[in-house]
Amino acid sequence: MLENKDQSRTSLEELGEFGLIDHLTEHFKISQKTTVKGIGDDAAVLSFPDTHMVVTTDLLIEGVHFDLSYVPLKHLGYKAVMVNLSDVYAMNATASQITVSIAVSNRFPLEALEDLYAGIQAACINYKVDLVGGDTTSSTTGLVISVTAIGQASGDTIVGRDTAKSGDLVVVTGDIGAAYMGLQILEREKAVFKVNPNNQPDLEQYAYIVERQLKPEARKDVVNLLASLEVLPTAMIDISDGLSSEILHICKNSNVGCNLYEEKIPLDPQVISTCEEFGLDSTTIALSGGEDYELLFTIAQTDYPKIKANPNFTIVGHITDQGEGAHLITRANTKIPLVARGWNALNSD
Amino acid sequence: MLENKDQSRTSLEELGEFGLIDHLTEHFKISQKTTVKGIGDDAAVLSFPDTHMVVTTDLLIEGVHFDLSYVPLKHLGYKAVMVNLSDVYAMNATASQITVSIAVSNRFPLEALEDLYAGIQAACINYKVDLVGGDTTSSTTGLVISVTAIGQASGDTIVGRDTAKSGDLVVVTGDIGAAYMGLQILEREKAVFKVNPNNQPDLEQYAYIVERQLKPEARKDVVNLLASLEVLPTAMIDISDGLSSEILHICKNSNVGCNLYEEKIPLDPQVISTCEEFGLDSTTIALSGGEDYELLFTIAQTDYPKIKANPNFTIVGHITDQGEGAHLITRANTKIPLVARGWNALNSD
Structure with missing residues (x-):
C-alpha cells in the first residue's frame, strides 16, 4: 500500500x-x-x-x-x-x-x-x-x-512514582485492556486479509477497542479534573505497559507493597466479550496488555470522598507495607503475586 | 565484529x-x-x-x-x-x-x-x-x-539565524573540511580491509582529520570566549552540513546576501594534503563537506577589533544586501554563486 x-x-x-x-x-x-x-x-x-x-x-x-x-x-x-x-x-x-x-x-x-x-x-x-x-x-x-x-x-x-504511602488508595482512570484487544482484532484481520484480499472486515462490533488501539487519547482532562477536585495524588504513572507492570514501578520506587482486587478492575464490555471470543482471560489482559494510556495513581485515604462518586475513577486496591509484597486478590479470594510482564511478552506466551 | x-x-x-x-x-x-x-x-x-x-x-x-x-x-x-x-x-x-x-x-x-x-x-x-x-x-x-x-x-x-545585517563580518571558528576528509580515509581503509583483512592501516599521518570525523568537539569554549570578549554575534549557526549550506541558511533567514573569500577559508594542512592525495578540491570540501561542528557567525564591524587577533576565529567574508546574492570570490577573483549541497550530496557526485 x-x-x-x-x-x-x-x-x-x-x-x-x-x-x-x-x-x-x-x-x-x-x-x-x-x-x-x-x-x-x-x-x-x-x-x-x-x-x-x-x-x-x-x-x-x-x-x-x-x-x-x-x-x-x-x-x-x-x-x-x-x-x-x-x-x-x-x-x-x-x-x-x-x-x-x-x-x-x-x-x-x-x-x-x-x-x-x-x-x-x-x-x-x-x-x-x-x-x-x-x-x-x-x-x-x-x-x-x-x-x-x-x-x-x-x-x-509535580507527582512522581516514588511517593506512595502505605494505606493510600490505588486509582485507575477510564478502563483498561481495550487497546491490547483492539490490536488482537487488527492482527486477526491482517491475517484474514492475507488469505483473501477481497474480504471487507466488519469491525463495527469492535469499534471501541480498535479505536483505543489506533487513536488513544492521553488523559489531559484527568490532570485538570484532579486540580478542580483539589486532589494531589501521592504517586502517579501512565499505563503504557499494563496495570501490573505500572503498579510494580510505583511499589518499587516508593518502597511499598499493594493489594489489587480483581473484581474492581475496570473493563469495557467489549473487552470482556472479545476476550471470551479469543479465549483469553480478561484480568490477564488488563494486568499485562498495554497502550491504554490511562493514568494510575495513589491518593491519601482522606481524599476518598472527593473522588468516590466520579465516573472517571475506579479504586482498584490499596498500598501496603513493602514487606507484604504486591498481590492481586482474585474473585475467589486467593492472593497471587503481581508479575511485571510488558504487553510484548504476551505475544510470545 | x-x-x-x-x-x-x-x-x-x-x-x-x-x-x-x-x-x-x-x-x-x-x-x-x-x-x-x-x-x-x-x-x-x-x-x-x-x-x-x-x-x-x-x-x-x-x-x-x-x-x-x-x-x-x-x-x-x-x-x-x-x-x-x-x-x-x-x-x-x-x-x-x-x-x-x-x-x-x-x-x-x-x-x-x-x-x-x-x-x-x-x-x-x-x-x-x-x-x-x-x-x-x-x-x-x-x-x-x-x-x-x-x-x-x-x-x-540568544542568537538566531535571522538577524544578520548587511555589512556584518562573517566569521568561522577553527578549521573546516577535516571531518569529511577523515571520513574519506576511513572509507578507503574499509575498502582495503575488505580485500585484505590482515592489513593493518597506518593512520598516523591522518590522525587529525580522522579524529575530527570520529570524535568531534562542540564549541562550548567559543560561547564562553565570545562572552568574555563581550561580542554578541548578530547571527550564528553550527557547521554540520558544510560552510556553503550554513551561510545560505543565515542569508535566507536574515534576508541578506554574502561574499565569502576562497583564500580566507581556514584549512588544516592535513586537509590540503589529503585533498591532493584524493584529487579533490579543498575549497569544495570546505564548502560542502560536513560534520565539522564549528560555529559560523556574523558580527557587526564595530566588533572587529575584539576578535581580529584571536586564533580561534577567521573572518571569511561579509554580509551584503539580499539583492547581491550569495557568492564565493575565488583566488582568481571570479565570483561563483554559493550552492547548498549537504555533504551527503558529495558522495553521489
Whole structure:
C-alpha cells in the first residue's frame, strides 16, 4: 500500500531535506506563550518563568511499535504524540511543546508523510501543544519516529512514582485492556486479509477497542479534573505497559507493597466479550496488555470522598507495607503475586 | 565484529528493558542545579528560573549517519551528544541536560551498549550536561540513536539565524573540511580491509582529520570566549552540513546576501594534503563537506577589533544586501554563486 508505485505521488528526493521540513510544518501554528521561537533555527527557544519543566521522550520503530499494514499514518502521528503527552500528564503537569524527528526510506511518498504530520497536527491542536523542532532524515529500512514532549508545573504539584504511602488508595482512570484487544482484532484481520484480499472486515462490533488501539487519547482532562477536585495524588504513572507492570514501578520506587482486587478492575464490555471470543482471560489482559494510556495513581485515604462518586475513577486496591509484597486478590479470594510482564511478552506466551 | 558470537557476552534478553536502562545509566551523576529529577520517572523535572530555554533534537541512523564497521561505539556515543550540544551552542546558549533514546537489535550484546553509554557519559562529564531521560527499545534492523539537548540563556543573549545585517563580518571558528576528509580515509581503509583483512592501516599521518570525523568537539569554549570578549554575534549557526549550506541558511533567514573569500577559508594542512592525495578540491570540501561542528557567525564591524587577533576565529567574508546574492570570490577573483549541497550530496557526485 505504501510503495511508491503511483507516479502521481511526490518522491522525497524531489523536495530535499530542508524543503521537506518546511513543507511538513508550514501549517503548524504556535499557540503557547512559552514558545519564544519554534522550528527554523538550531534549537527552539522556550521561556518558563518560575515553573518547573518536565521533559520526556519516546522512540517508535516500524515493525516493533507499529505495523503500517493496518495503522493509518494519520493515526500513527496522533498516537506518537499521545504516548509522550501521557508521560507529561503522569507527572501531573501540563504539556506545552513537542519536537518530532522522523527517519524515512524513499518508499514513502511525500503524501504519506503529509498524512503522518496531519495526525501530529491534530494532536497539537486538540491538546494545545506547539511543535517547536525536529529533524527529518533518511532511513535504510523502516519508519522511525522520535517525539520529545515538554511540559510545566509548579514545583509543589509535580507527582512522581516514588511517593506512595502505605494505606493510600490505588486509582485507575477510564478502563483498561481495550487497546491490547483492539490490536488482537487488527492482527486477526491482517491475517484474514492475507488469505483473501477481497474480504471487507466488519469491525463495527469492535469499534471501541480498535479505536483505543489506533487513536488513544492521553488523559489531559484527568490532570485538570484532579486540580478542580483539589486532589494531589501521592504517586502517579501512565499505563503504557499494563496495570501490573505500572503498579510494580510505583511499589518499587516508593518502597511499598499493594493489594489489587480483581473484581474492581475496570473493563469495557467489549473487552470482556472479545476476550471470551479469543479465549483469553480478561484480568490477564488488563494486568499485562498495554497502550491504554490511562493514568494510575495513589491518593491519601482522606481524599476518598472527593473522588468516590466520579465516573472517571475506579479504586482498584490499596498500598501496603513493602514487606507484604504486591498481590492481586482474585474473585475467589486467593492472593497471587503481581508479575511485571510488558504487553510484548504476551505475544510470545 | 559486532555479532554476538562470543558466548561470554551478555545478551539483551537476559536483562530486559527496565533492567537495561537502569544498568546503562547507573553511573551517570547529576551535576546541574537545574536538574530536579533525572532518569526514573515518566519524565524528567527541570527548573530554570528567569531564563530562556533552548531545545534541540537529532536522530542518528545506522547506515545513514554512521557505519559501525569503522566507528567505535564509544566514539559514536560521544559524537551523538556533540551533534546536539553544537546546536545549543549555536544559539549562544549553555547546554545543561540531554535525553538519549536508543533502538537496538539483538545482534548487539550488552557490552556494545555499555561502550556506547561510556561515550555518552564522557561527553556528559566533559561538557557538564546531565543525562535526564530516555528510552531503550528494540529495533528490527540497525541501531537508532535519538538525542535531545536542553540549554539555557538569558533572553537577550540568544542568537538566531535571522538577524544578520548587511555589512556584518562573517566569521568561522577553527578549521573546516577535516571531518569529511577523515571520513574519506576511513572509507578507503574499509575498502582495503575488505580485500585484505590482515592489513593493518597506518593512520598516523591522518590522525587529525580522522579524529575530527570520529570524535568531534562542540564549541562550548567559543560561547564562553565570545562572552568574555563581550561580542554578541548578530547571527550564528553550527557547521554540520558544510560552510556553503550554513551561510545560505543565515542569508535566507536574515534576508541578506554574502561574499565569502576562497583564500580566507581556514584549512588544516592535513586537509590540503589529503585533498591532493584524493584529487579533490579543498575549497569544495570546505564548502560542502560536513560534520565539522564549528560555529559560523556574523558580527557587526564595530566588533572587529575584539576578535581580529584571536586564533580561534577567521573572518571569511561579509554580509551584503539580499539583492547581491550569495557568492564565493575565488583566488582568481571570479565570483561563483554559493550552492547548498549537504555533504551527503558529495558522495553521489
